Amino acid sequence: MKMSQLFSRTLREAPAGAESKGYEYLLRAGYIRQLGAGIFSTLPLGLRTVRKIEQIIRTQMEEIGGQEIQMPVVNPAEIWKETGRYYSIDKELSRFEDRTGRDMVLAMTHEEAVTDLARNEIDSYRRLPSLVYQIQTKWRDDPRPRAGLIRVREFTMKDSYSFDKDWEGLQKQYEAHYEAYFKIFGMCGLPVISVGSDSGMMGGKVAHEYMYLSPIGEDTIITCPSCGLTANRQVATCRKTYFPEDLREIEEVHTPETRTIDELTAYLGIAATKTAKAVFMMGTYVDEQEQEYEDLIVAVIRGDLDVEEAKLQNAAGANRLRPAHEQEIRAAGMLPGYGSPIGSSARRVIVDDSVAKSNNLVAGANKEGYHLINTNFDRDYTGTVADITSAVEGSICPECGSPLTSSKGIEVGNIFQLGTRYSESMGCYFQAEDGTRAPVIMGSYGIGVGRLLACLAEETSSDSGLNLPITVAPYQVHLVSLVKDSALPDQLYADMQAQGIEVLYDERKASAGVKFNDADLIGIPIRITLGNRGLKENSAEVRAGHGQESSMVVLDELITTVKEIIASHITHIHDTMVVERL
């Protein structure tokens, strides 16, 4: 490609709002442009990279038996009603009507569509196991898109779906993905870790997320430096200390101006571990008639701990959670600041095991300025016991007892064991060997392509621009010509292309500084400079990689040398790739 013909151009200054380095360079180098909030166009340079990422993904998916398909972005709402997600997902799912008034949705993922396919194609165990995948656009009307390509509304995702006759089969396909994902990210040059995760709106049981660790990440990852246990904070567990005692008589005490745990413990001169605090949320549920309704949830947890909302949502079986308003809490007979389920009409009470297994805790009396001492779960109130504690930096590892650490990460991929969540609700059954009918057991596996590019830009950028690895860089070689009145650069460009080398050729009438700076921004791995200096000695200047010293290579050996350098880049990627197995 000749630079003079390249559709995009470089920007000397960073557009306002380009907060992170990776995002800034993707814009400035001309890989992407923003069209609206969370909506981006991909320009030629960016698209070449995206295509390379996609090809890496395809290779690995085919490797584990995947067959590529494509499903529509627009779905009839019907199938989303069948699984109930039409009702359980909030405005993030965009709905509209077609001209005849039929309900339609923009697919935010394709479990429904693929299950519809599967229920028609798969009728016998003989057709299992099976694996399909697609690389397709998704639309999610995120309430707050941000951070360039990290959190967008329209994006490209590789999503694959596995079908099996039994759980062993699913486990096998799950493990195949687990490993293939490390190869994919490894080939792209992005360091990731896998963490145990919440299955969230996808339903299902086992799930892993692939995280690129970065301070700009929005997910919190809890890690044990000692035994290696890692999990998304949404599901991370920690070892808790309990304080069982002989039960004492419940008693009301006057505790003025003690609306917080800090104020309460200071006033009473006790430890936070001796208190039980109540957290009030409104959960969204769907009734038999598929009507949404909200219900108050009271979460009771020991004062020294905090509630992890994702855990609470799962324990309470709610589709969504939001903080409750004061009137809603009062309506159930409780008082914020002095609240507890004791004596209330709350129907959904989730009690953390820290509270259930400790005794004689101080709790709210639902009366302004009063608390109850010596309250005990089961004796004074009941509820569902669950682990709803948020593991934090310094919490104790449940496996080995060491202190946990916390870090930030960006989710670039995930794998879910869906089980029969979709096959059952949509009637995707097969006939087994013994003649019985059983729901197909499914898995779903995603990789955000654009987000992967954003993370790569973040990870590999230098102070002067992008620096994508050769496996995904838009071109392998950047040929910078600084000579005039010579047919040699054109000839060299043609020769390299003929040899299958991907070349970006800067033949513009611009000063050397402009060309070098643009080359730095675009960040093609190998740079060849043709200048009068070198041509006198019949040689060109070759820089084998970002930040490396350049060396003079005689023209006769140039193409061979370049090919060697390309090969060594690829070898390096392979050698440094870390592939984990489940």
Place this chain on the structure above:
RNA sequence: CGGGCUGUGGCGCAGUGGUAGCGCGCUUGGUUCGGGAUCAAGAAGCCGGCGGUUCGAAUCCGCCCAGCCCGACCA
């Protein structure tokens, strides 16, 4: 959805009541030619939209729209 900020040539910005400017980029020509050269001459903006106040509005007021940031939210 709450809180904050910003919308002025392609990009980055200045302009707090008198009719729009700077840097970069762009066009033409000259001189340069290995790290964002230089000289000269140009082109390009209903100042986000609508309404109001005023003799007069980019500037003041109201409403709306869009984008960004923090939070809520989020596979």
